[in-house]
Amino acid sequence: MNALARSLNVLRGDGQAGRVVPPTGHTAWLTQFTAGAMAFLAVFALALSLATDRLAELWSSELARSATVRVSAPAGQEEAQVRAAVRVLEQTPGIAAVRVLDAAEERALLEPWFGPDLPVEALPIPRMIDVVEGSDGYDAEGLRLRLAAEAPGAVLDDHTRWRQPLVKAAGRLRTLGVVSILLIGTATAAMITLAANAALAANAQVIRVLRLVGARDVYIARAFVRRFTLRALSGALAGTLLGMGAIALLPGASTEGGFLTGLGFQGAHWLIPLVIPLLAAIVAFWATRMAALRSLRGLM
């Protein structure tokens, strides 16, 4: 708390401490620009992390609780096999609901691929049974064996087969997003350290004079720290807002678009990127302070 109060005190702006260091033309703009660019990238890395997080969650919860039984049998036997399969499913412990998809629903599922007005009845497509799992789960292997015996044309697809790699990929993507944010943060710190060192070197004469007339190290450091912290804060704020704007303009999440349109923030998550400018300011504060105090130690 004390350290926080001290840090804020530094920013509160001793105009005089700022004035003793001569203004620097274009380098100020460069620091702001870089902080802004980094913040812009950080917004996207954050959006990627949050979106993949949501997807992984979705895939592992919703899909895990549903399964499909596909019945393909020669015409004539089909109806009997569907009934047999439903009977088996209803008797299986751990299954909460069983529902046979009607022709209209199957047509809706196929519509994105074959267009409307598909004569589903005329095609040898399998019948689908939607299965919702109960909270305790069921014995998939046992169910497969029983289905094979009662309805040979029925195949259980419990989604795990294709769900697992997707969840894994989403997890990897999220890790990549987090690593990117960390890299952006350290790159910002490195960039600001370099800029601060350049400013300190350019103002070596000013620093020597200040030290000779009795300025303490923190006073001299403050003039630089304040400047770079405010530059990083304003640059990162602009970059963050632009990044958030760009994300807001992306097409909205939709089932047709799938994964790609899910990239964005939802609800309260829109507040998270606002932390980026603050983090940038904190990074700039410490990077400049450390650079300034380090260079001052070489001077009596």
Added chain:
Amino acid sequence: MIELDDVSYSYGGGELLSGISLTLPPGSFFFLTGPSGAGKTTFLKLCYGELLPTAGRITAFGQDMRGRGRDDIARLRQRIGVVHQDCKFLDHLPVAENVALPLTVAGRDAASETANLSELLGWVGLSGHADALPPELSGGERQRAAVARAVIMAPEIVIADEPTGNVDWDMSLRLLTLLVELNRMGKTILIATHDLNLIRAAKQQVQARVLRISNRNLQQAGADL
């Protein structure tokens, strides 16, 4: 106020000063003389803590220089006014702000001391130049501004390194008068100079002692100077 006890200072290879002992009592007026490169500036830097002795002990205001932290050194410099050889100003700030710089960096409100500041600028004859930038001043004006900056914190000691180095004889006498006035106000004055005429002029106004650096040692110069 400042005591040197068997102080030596060596740069990388050779020894520049060795075995120097001296006490600067309050209210005294000292000249430091000697050939160029004899170590006058080094001696002064030892006195205000820009350099630490390689051997021996320097005490300022009763505290050992070596034991001082960096903030302690900063506070020491607020009590010792220094007129540097090349003045050392912040060229982007006007003269008035440069003169008030010790107040500013000490965290004192320079705005509340504007009356003092303008009085001080009047004393050194720079009232008309308060808003000028240091590069716009002549050599003598810069030296007088440096004197004003050295005394704005009301220090107990004023150290001047060749204050008349770049100015003509009239201006030298004017600067000397300023320093003599400070001494009459009770300040300890230590001036490094190679200008013997200046020392002679001073001796007519004040009880000045002359120290001479030669052969790495400090000697009290004779009264015959």
